[in-house]
Amino acid sequence: MIKTIEWTDDGVVMIDQRLLPTEEVYPVFRTYQDVAEAIKVMVIRGAPAIGVAAAMGVAVGAKAIDPALDPAGFDAALEPVYETLAATRPTAVNLFWAIERMRRVAADARAAGAGNAALVARLVDEAKGMHDEDIEANRAMGRFGAELMPDSGVILTHCNAGALATAGYGTALGVIRAAVEAGKRVAVFADETRPFLQGARLTAWELHKDDIPVTLITDNMAGHFMKAGKIDCVVVGSDRIAANGDVANKIGTYSVAVLARENNIPFYVAAPTSTVDLNCPTGEEIPIEDRPIDEVTTVGQRVLAPEGITVANPAFDVTPNRYVAAIITEKGVARAPYEVSLHALVCGKADKEQAQGV
Ligand code: MRU
DSSP states (O other): OOOOEEEETTEEEEOOTTSTTTOOOOOEEOSHHHHHHHHHTTSSOSHHHHHHHHHHHHHHHHHTSOTTSOHHHHHHHHHHHHHHHHTSOSSOHHHHHHHHHHHHHHHHHHHTTOOHHHHHHHHHHHHHHHHHHHHHHHHHHHHHHHTTSOSEEEEEEOSOOSGGGSSSSOSHHHHHHHHHHTTOEEEEEEEOOTTTTHIIIIIHHHHHHTTOOEEEEOGGGHHHHHHTTOOOEEEEOOSEEETTOOEEEETTHHHHHHHHHHTTOOEEEEOOGGGEETTOOSGGGSOOOBOOTHHHHEETTEEOSOTTOOOOOBSEEEEOGGGOSEEEETTEEEOSSHHHHHHHHHTTOOOHHHHHHO
């Protein structure tokens, strides 16, 4: 299995995704500042993966605080750790969800009388647990989602929502992997996903490694293949899902969803419930990250555009809920009206059938 991120006593080991597919390098990130920088520059990316990285970053930060401090001083020293990690990328809610969870663990441990060493041990355990939990969630999502995939056919995906975007197995690619494991004869069309090329560099690499048939296309080819009847369904991941089912995902996802509707192709979203933000009523409130312009104007050392040109580079867009056929989570499959079904899934008040039925 591809190892995206791993806890070690020396620090957090992450595959440097900027170097894929040509180099497979696993640096160690030994301080919380280094982990934060790795998230910011996209050594690691993908909503669930950056959640796990942030949790491990908190644990690394806690380990480095002087254990001789009194509890209040120690807790105060944790604040810049949380804040630095939270200031890395704004759209994927999993980052904030993970940091909040680590904060709560620290507060609960203190309330139960933990000293500094016990608190650090608790934070390390929690971060490691979140890593394993994420893989479990992806496998569960895969089982639910595989049922929605055709017995044979072609699935289009956008960006990378695979093992590399999570602790392992993947969300959208987890659904595809589970469909293959269930004996379905599916192939994948991967959008290259300009400008960061997660589809070409990461999705194509992962699927190729797993011997899942994959055809790489440029983003502007998706409509052509849909109209030609070559695509049976679309599955993508998400960085944040609003309470009403509007879905933020990699820039270009909205265009894919509209094309899918035009061509009567189901458009599915696979994401853990930690990606659902019930505090965001609609997609309008989801913050969209702007990335550096050189991601658009250059590829490697090659300059693609005139110097000084005005460039826009929003990293995500929002797909309105009306285009979404279903949202596949680790707790079941939500369908419209999403205000009801997502709330039920996130708050744990529904099993799979109830969520599907509402
Ligand atoms: O900018 P990125 O590469 O972090 O964006 C990633 C995506 O948009 C993914 O599709 C999303 O995080 C889902 S990953 C399981």
